[in-house]
Amino acid sequence: MALIKCPECGEIISDQSDVCIHCGYPFKRDNERLIPVTFRRVKSFIGCIVPLHVAVDGNSLPDDDYTIRLTPGTHTVFMDGADTSCSDVIKVPENATGVTVLIKLSNYFNFFVDETRFQIVDVEVY
């Protein structure tokens, strides 16, 4: 626990307080800070964009490229489309002002399997 100065009345209070005990000023905790996270599809190796359904923490996103606001921490991303589905996690850092998540349809070739799946290829934190 640390002591901080209330930005409203200047009194010293605990940083665990939800409100200032002197003036009632409400404090928002860091983990309640919502950070804009944009989900963006990138072109596949053959240069096309295929239909992709994305859900974050079980909540379906309405559009292909879409920005939602998430709390810092780990979130589950479910990607479904082109006869393939998978899930991955993204981490939203406490100090981020925004995050862009790039999702790509990738092919994996090996001797026996020609597999196509969606994948988070990049997470840009700014």
Ligand SMILES: [Zn+2]
């Ligand atoms: Zn105060």
